[in-house]
Amino acid sequence: MDKYTLYVPNFLPCKEYFVPEKNQACPGCGLALAVRQTYKSLGTAIEKASWVSPEDGLPADAGSGLFGAGRTAVSFLSVPKSAGKLLICFDNEAGGSLSDALEKPMIQLAVSQGFSYVATACPSYPFDLYDKMNQAMKISADAYVHVLCPCPPGWRFDADFTVKLGRFAVESRAFPLYEVGAGAYSLSVKTGKPRPVSDYLRSQQRFEKLTEQDIAGAQASVDGAYRNLEARVQHYLDAVV
Amino acid sequence: MESTAGFQKKMISCSLLDQDKGLRFRPGDAREWTPEWDRDKCIRCGLCFVYCPDGAVFRNQEGFFEADTDKCKGCGICHRECWFGAISMFKEEE
Numbered sequence: 001m002d003k004y005t006l007y008v009p010n011f012l013p014c015k016e017y018f019v020p021e022k023n024q025a026c027p028g029c030g031l032a033l034a035v036r037q038t039y040k041s042l043g044t045a046i047e048k049a050s051w052v053s054p055e056d057g058l059p060a061d062a063g064s065g066l067f068g069a070g071r072t073a074v075s076f077l078s079v080p081k082s083a084g085k086l087l088i089c090f091d092n093e094a095g096g097s098l099s100d101a102l103e104k105p106m107i108q109l110a111v112s113q114g115f116s117y118v119a120t121a122c123p124s125y126p127f128d129l130y131d132k133m134n135q136a137m138k139i140s141a142d143a144y145v146h147v148l149c150p151c152p153p154g155w156r157f158d159a160d161f162t163v164k165l166g167r168f169a170v171e172s173r174a175f176p177l178y179e180v181g182a183g184a185y186s187l188s189v190k191t192g193k194p195r196p197v198s199d200y201l202r203s204q205q206r207f208e209k210l211t212e213q214d215i216a217g218a219q220a221s222v223d224g225a226y227r228n229l230e231a232r233v234q235h236y237l238d239a240v241v
Numbered sequence: 242m243e244s245t246a247g248f249q250k251k252m253i254s255c256s257l258l259d260q261d262k263g264l265r266f267r268p269g270d271a272r273e274w275t276p277e278w279d280r281d282k283c284i285r286c287g288l289c290f291v292y293c294p295d296g297a298v299f300r301n302q303e304g305f306f307e308a309d310t311d312k313c314k315g316c317g318i319c320h321r322e323c324w325f326g327a328i329s330m331f332k333e334e335e
Contacts, residue, residue: 025294026314027317028316029316160316160318161321
């Protein structure tokens, strides 16, 4: 076994900032996993960070819009930087409806609200999340990161599938990982041959009552959203050349 | 954690950081399953360490990984994510 020298934690800081000795997180909590990885990448900057409610976490005119309407139960972590702030949204889709799982209006809203760096991340891809958090801290302006956290009791799946469900979400293009910096879109994880959305939806028992028509509609909307995203990426590439 | 206790006040979606309510038990107390590492299959890559939600997996002095039984909740993510099937879950005897 000595021929294997790959040691994964070498790519991440070993120090643990999030070690709550006593907490009430469920077994396999995706939110706890995302928070732990986020704290690791932020390092000492988390000492100044604060959990905020959607109303006071966002620019004033956004609070009364989609964020405040209770469409999804999300938690916001606000991290002050030397210039601007980093706002991280931990989204566990507690609204529970199909539109919560497929549409993420907050990301587009953040882009239009003038955040200069916007990214989506998922704890199933820890190094991607780590890089995005570091990039967001490096930029000297407001940044926003949207983290998808699978929630075993909320989505109703077995606790050991947390990481796999996040991977399903990305592979099926329901939650594409991308970043927006200065109006430029770029995909972080390219899904050449996507997984059917039914894999992602059927593995959650909260969607067990969906009919085949609903699944087909979800597939169509995911495909449409992904084509839009690809068109945005391509638009930027064309502009560069 | 003294440095993080100050800002763990508002958590909207679930009671992850609600430490006042959780003072009565340790996270590992309600565990049903416990992970066990097969040292013949383990290549010590550390993926179990990266994916543990509770930071329960640590590296011992021989370079192998173990679960801290006070923190481990037995979710089984490490068992599911191990490339080599080196982690098995067993039920603890009373």
